[in-house]
Amino acid sequence: MTTRSSSPWITALRSGAIAGGIALLLTLMGMVKTFDERDIVTGVMSLGTSLLVSIYLVIGYGTARSHPGSPLGVRLAASTLTGLIGELFLVGLVLLGQRVNLRPVFPNASPELYVLLQFGGTGIRAYLTMAVFGAACGALGAGLSLVPRQFRGPLITGILAVVLIGLLEDLIHITIGAFPAVVAYTDWMLASGVQNGLTSAGAAVVFIVAMLVVLFWPGIRGVSQTRIQAMPVGQRHVIAILAYGILAVALLLLPNVLGPYLTDVSNSVMIFVLMALGLNIVVGFAGLLDLGYVAFFAIGAYTMGILTTTAIGGESGQIVWGPTASFWTALPFAVLFSILAGVLLGIPVLRMRGDYLAIVTLGFGEIVRYLALSDALKPYTGGSQGIVEPAIPSLGRLTASLSSQSLYYYLLLALVAIVIFIAIRMRDSRQGRSWMAMREDEDVAQAVGIRLVSTKLLAFASGAAMAGLAGAVFASKVGSIYPHSFDLLKSINVLAIVIVGGMGSIPGVIAGALVLFGLPELLREFSEYRYFVFGAMLVAMMLFRPEGVIPEAKRKQELHELSEPGGEPAPEVLASPGGAGSV
Amino acid sequence: MAILTSRKLVKRFGGLVAVSDFDLDVQERSIHSVIGPNGAGKTTFFNCVTGFYRPEGGEITLDGHVLIGLRPDRITRLGISRTYQNIRLFNNMTALENIQVGQDPHLRAGMFAAIARTRGVRKEEAAVLGEARRLLRFVGLGGQGDLLAKNLPYGSQRRLELARALAAKPKLLLLDEPTAGMNTQETAEMTAFIRRLRDELGITILLIEHDMRVVMDISETVTVLDYGEKIAEGPPAEIQRNPRVIEAYLGRGSAARMN
Numbered sequence: 001m002t003t004r005s006s007s008p009w010i011t012a013l014r015s016g017a018i019a020g021g022i023a024l025l026l027t028l029m030g031m032v033k034t035f036d037e038r039d040i041v042t043g044v045m046s047l048g049t050s051l052l053v054s055i056y057l058v059i060g061y062g063t064a065r066s067h068p069g070s071p072l073g074v075r076l077a078a079s080t081l082t083g084l085i086g087e088l089f090l091v092g093l094v095l096l097g098q099r100v101n102l103r104p105v106f107p108n109a110s111p112e113l114y115v116l117l118q119f120g121g122t123g124i125r126a127y128l129t130m131a132v133f134g135a136a137c138g139a140l141g142a143g144l145s146l147v148p149r150q151f152r153g154p155l156i157t158g159i160l161a162v163v164l165i166g167l168l169e170d171l172i173h174i175t176i177g178a179f180p181a182v183v184a185y186t187d188w189m190l191a192s193g194v195q196n197g198l199t200s201a202g203a204a205v206v207f208i209v210a211m212l213v214v215l216f217w218p219g220i221r222g223v224s225q226t227r228i229q230a231m232p233v234g235q236r237h238v239i240a241i242l243a244y245g246i247l248a249v250a251l252l253l254l255p256n257v258l259g260p261y262l263t264d265v266s267n268s269v270m271i272f273v274l275m276a277l278g279l280n281i282v283v284g285f286a287g288l289l290d291l292g293y294v295a296f297f298a299i300g301a302y303t304m305g306i307l308t309t310t311a312i313g314g315e316s317g318q319i320v321w322g323p324t325a326s327f328w329t330a331l332p333f334a335v336l337f338s339i340l341a342g343v344l345l346g347i348p349v350l351r352m353r354g355d356y357l358a359i360v361t362l363g364f365g366e367i368v369r370y371l372a373l374s375d376a377l378k379p380y381t382g383g384s385q386g387i388v389e390p391a392i393p394s395l396g397r398l399t400a401s402l403s404s405q406s407l408y409y410y411l412l413l414a415l416v417a418i419v420i421f422i423a424i425r426m427r428d429s430r431q432g433r434s435w436m437a438m439r440e441d442e443d444v445a446q447a448v449g450i451r452l453v454s455t456k457l458l459a460f461a462s463g464a465a466m467a468g469l470a471g472a473v474f475a476s477k478v479g480s481i482y483p484h485s486f487d488l489l490k491s492i493n494v495l496a497i498v499i500v501g502g503m504g505s506i507p508g509v510i511a512g513a514l515v516l517f518g519l520p521e522l523l524r525e526f527s528e529y530r531y532f533v534f535g536a537m538l539v540a541m542m543l544f545r546p547e548g549v550i551p552e553a554k555r556k557q558e559l560h561e562l563s564e565p566g567g568e569p570a571p572e573v574l575a576s577p578g579g580a581g582s583v
Numbered sequence: 584m585a586i587l588t589s590r591k592l593v594k595r596f597g598g599l600v601a602v603s604d605f606d607l608d609v610q611e612r613s614i615h616s617v618i619g620p621n622g623a624g625k626t627t628f629f630n631c632v633t634g635f636y637r638p639e640g641g642e643i644t645l646d647g648h649v650l651i652g653l654r655p656d657r658i659t660r661l662g663i664s665r666t667y668q669n670i671r672l673f674n675n676m677t678a679l680e681n682i683q684v685g686q687d688p689h690l691r692a693g694m695f696a697a698i699a700r701t702r703g704v705r706k707e708e709a710a711v712l713g714e715a716r717r718l719l720r721f722v723g724l725g726g727q728g729d730l731l732a733k734n735l736p737y738g739s740q741r742r743l744e745l746a747r748a749l750a751a752k753p754k755l756l757l758l759d760e761p762t763a764g765m766n767t768q769e770t771a772e773m774t775a776f777i778r779r780l781r782d783e784l785g786i787t788i789l790l791i792e793h794d795m796r797v798v799m800d801i802s803e804t805v806t807v808l809d810y811g812e813k814i815a816e817g818p819p820a821e822i823q824r825n826p827r828v829i830e831a832y833l834g835r836g837s838a839a840r841m842n
Contacts, residue, residue, distance in 0.1 A: 422698055429697035429704070430690050430711075433676075437684045440673035447633055449659035449688035449751055458694060557679050557712060558719075558728030 008067040012078040016085025019059040023052055024089050027117070030108035031529055036116055038525075039197030040166035046197075048116070050163060052090075053137050056083035060141025076142045083138020084131055090117050091130050154214040161210035166197045168522060175259060251413060255406040263405040265521045267477060270412040271470050272513040276497040277419050277506065278466025283495065284504035284552070285432060286459035287439025289358040291491050292345070292365025296338045296464040298486035300471025302372060303334040305481040306380055308391035319387055320379040327391040331472055338468025339461045341368075346460035350453055353442065365491055372483040386482035390475045408477045415473065419466055423506055426462065428555070435459055436504075493517075496534070500541050502548025511549045586611040586787050587632070587663075587755055592641035594627055594811075601627040603811040605641070609755070609804075614781055614788045616798045618822075619808035620831060625791045626668055628808070629757050633665050634658045645755065660688045662754035666744045666761060668791070674733035678724060678743050681732050682715040685750030715750070722746040722776075738769050749780075756780065758790040762797055770794060774801055799823065807831065 026032055036048030045053075060079035067075055094114045096102070102109040118126035119133070147155060165172065169190055176182045189202030198206060228236055255263045275297055282290045307330035312322050349360050372381045381387065393411050394400070402410070426432050434455045437445040446452050475481045493516070501512025516537075520530050541548070585608040592605040602624040609615045617625050630636040632643055634655035643650040650658055664685075673681050690711065692704045719728050722742040727735065732743060741761065748756060761777065762770040774797050780786045792798045798805060799819040807815040807822060809831040815822055822828055 425698045425700060426694070429694075429708075430687060430692050431694055431697060433680060433684045434687060436676055436680070437673050440675055441671055443635065443655075444667075444671045444673070445684070446655045447635070447659060447665065448685050448747060449656045450684070451656050554677050554680075554729065554731065556729045557677070558716065558726070 008063070008070050008074050008078040009081070011063050011066055012081040013085065015059050015063045016082040016088075019055050019082060019086030020089030022055050022059075023086055024093060026051060026055075027090060027093065027113065028106045028108055029529070029532070031532075033108060033110070033113050033116060034526060034529070038167065039191065039195060040163055041203045042191040042195050042197045042199055044200055044203075047163075047167065052087075052133075053140075056086050056134055056137030057141040057144065059083075059086065060138035061144050062141075063138070064142040064145040072146075075145070076139060079142030079145075080135045080139040083141065084135040086138070087130050087134020090134075091127050094118060094127075094130075151215070154211040157214040158207040158211035162198065162203050162207050165206050166203065169196050169198060171262060171522060175257060175262065178257070178259070252410075255403075255409045260403060260405045262522075263403075263409050265518060267405065267408045267412055268521060269513050269518045270409075270416050271474050271477070272494065272497060272517050273416055273510055274412070274419055274470035274473075275467050275494045276501070276509045276513055277416075277423050278463040278470070279494050280498050280504065280506065280509050281423060281426070281435070281466070282459050282463035283498055284509075285427060285439065286435040286456065288456065288459060289354065290361045290460075290463070291358045291488070291495070292361035292363065292368070293463070293467060293494055294486045294488070294490040295345070295365045295368035296341055296467035297471035297474070297490065298368050298372060298483075299338045299341050299464075300334040300468030301475035301481045301486070302381060302387070302471075303337045303468070304330050304472035304475040305387035305390045307333060308476075309387050309389050310391075311387070311389040318385075319382045325391070327393040327476055330391065331393075331469070334472035335465050335468045338464040338471070341468075342460040342462075342464025343457055345464075346457040350456055362488065362491075365486075365488060369483050369486050372486070381483075382481075384483060386480055387475075388480045390479065390481065392476060393473075408473065412473060415469060419469070420506060422462075423466075427506075431455070431458060496538060500538065500548060502551045504552035505548060505550050508548045508550035508552070515549065584611050585609060586646060587789065588642075588644050589628070589632075590642045592628070592631060592638050592643060594624070594631055594636055594638045600811050602631065602638070602808075605808075605811070605813055607806060607813070609787060609789050611787055612781060612785055613803045614777065614790070614801050616802040616805045617789065617791050617808060618793070618795075618798055618805060622810075623808040623831075624811040625808055626759060627811075629665060629759055629791065632658075632757065633663060656688075659751055659753075662752075663757065664748035664751045664753035664755075665757035666741070666748050666759055668759040668763065670737075670740045670744055672732040672740055672744055672747070675731060677729050678719060678732055678735065679712070679715045679728035681743055681747050682718050682750045683711050685747035686711050686714060688751050718746045718750055719743075721749075737764060741765070741773075745776075749786075753786060755787045755789060758788060758792075760791055760793060762792065762794050770797060773797075777801060 032048040032051055034048070035051055036046045038047040039045070040047055040050055060082045063082045064075040064079045067078065070078070093109070094117055097109050097114055117130065119129050120126075121129055144152065144155070173190055176186060189199055189205060191197050191199060228239060231239070254266070258266065275293070278296075279290065279293050282288050282293070304327070306319065306322050307325045308327060309319065309322050310324050311318050312320065312324070345361065345364050349357055352360060371377055373384055374381075375383065377383075392404075393407065399407055434445065434450045437448070437450060438452065438455055442452065445455075474485075478485075497512035497516050498509060499512075500516060501510070502508025516534065520527065520534075526533075587607070587609040589605055589607040592602055592607075593600070594602040605624075605628060607617075607628075617628065619625055627636065631638045632650065634650065634653055634657070638651060641651075645658075645661055645663060648661055650661070650663075653661075673684060676684070690707060692707050696704045716725075716728065719725055722745055724735075724739055724742055724746070727739065732740065735743060745758075745761070758777070762773050765773060777788055777790070778801055781788055790802075802819055805815075805817065805819050805822045806813060807825070807828050814827045814831060815825045817825075
């Protein structure tokens, strides 16, 4: 954790204090108590306890790792001490809290909290239990640092899998409830009735399966890759088509498995994916920091709203004009107007860079929101009352049997697929290279002959088109359009998806949307801590993995050639001045 | 015949006159060096030629086209490529991608064609990749095309920058200290390579160089700048004996002492 030169004991004291501070913070914020209501492993470990465990474990791990030269026993003892000191902070809290009423200052410091922290015990025994708990977690951290590297990843993945599945148990229950055959086989793994989480046996199975999968994944992948590469080209194509076919069928069947609520969550996530794919072009590919991105989303949504709403009339709160077009007529206009806005924004900011660009785009985003709110446009946008009853994307008899969630699911799935396709094609084209060159060094990009104006405008326009598309579907799905849906926070959220996912990485954007918006939707009961966790996660990501969850992968173009028969490297001309070669 | 001409070129930064009434004629298919002490205005002149800076006065023409006021990308499209004193590659792109970007002035593919990946686009992209691989081998970086530019060793970065410049198929190549930071062996290779660019490809070379052995070895004409002014011009042998040049480099009185 700290400098390597100091003694392990000093590190242990310091890390222990840090661990204790974090534990106190999370406890007094009420997180431990709230999270305790969810069991990960029924009756054994709650989410609240695992929060404390993970603090001591991670920091204990850090203590052990920061003194690689120390003897094994010393490292183990130092980590144990770290955990112990951390938990002593909570012992102190309990001791103090039982004598003094802390609630006026810390509303969460309730007697129930103290019972929880003491693991239900009382008196000196409870304090001893706490101390042993802290020390044990610290020691586990040291233990983790001793595990060989190739097993550590699988081990951690196994633990995380248990936590994730334990958390989502009730949703899994609902989902598989539709399949009695599956329930019969998995019943023993999941808690029943009002309880939640995995059973102990279930947790063990999840842990072992996840661990084995991660452990053997590189091997399986390697073998299958070499096998596939050994095949003739035609056969390789068949396998690729087959793989995509299976993926497509799975995605098409998903709403039946997920049920209405989870389908709706997927729809929200996909709207964010659409937006993030667009912003990924602007920020990730072209390196133009856009903080007003939500403006294009708003323009798409309002276009859809104005063109299709049926709630037209002179009464207050209703807009006075609208052609009541169909969803499909309005959709191209939503995209078109967003593109126009993208170009409109692009022209004045062509010469701006970095922070200046960020500020101007931020202003642009706010202008659009205030325009929507303004009295001047109220007859068209409805001002703060917004627009209601936009059209629904129906396709006559084809979609008549679909539930509203499934309808939007399939629509969004198709749009996401199309947009991913376009984004990949653009990235791999001449245009994508120009964007990346511009991102790397704008001056040099221009000096090698790239036209900055068209390159930038195209980035803004494509990003805007995707946001407009997302906005149009959002308007129709939500059924109402209000200015407050389009505030700065939305731009920041989408930017966070792109950064956390991995700038410039298309799979990263999807992963980012799932992690930042899918997961919180599923854990609504903890929503009061949503932005705390969100912020902590952003900080942690930037410190430990700034390149994102799934970093941008570079295409391998040359190795490809060397593996071809007869693809011998030509003589290296510069290295051997006499060599052959011409330009 | 002069391919690049500069007439009475003036570039000021605030009160500082970086380039003053500078006249230059670079003959077609020649290797022409610009030398001078640090701060003499050499790189400023390059930046004026390539459109990075807009001069306060004077005229620059390439093959009769006036360059002043044109954007850098237009100038590149007219046939001038350059390298930089402190290497400026697209660091987070692969070596091949760097060269592919360099070919952009010659590409036609539009966005919609690229999304549809039409036959024409596929053909163009295949040609771009083939040309990039060829240029990579031409500068001796075969096999390293998939490495990120920033991960290449220093010498290779210089070569890659050269390959990127060549990708635009320039008529005139501006090299800003191409052998800076290189050892004797690498310098000799680079010198030979520059000569081949001219001899085999017919590219006119204008270079800034501090290594006098390189300058005297390959240049047909040497122009000496000092405080933004041209103090001498001629064949290398003549420049070496010019008292004003010796004075600029070694200080007042040195020339007299050497005589």
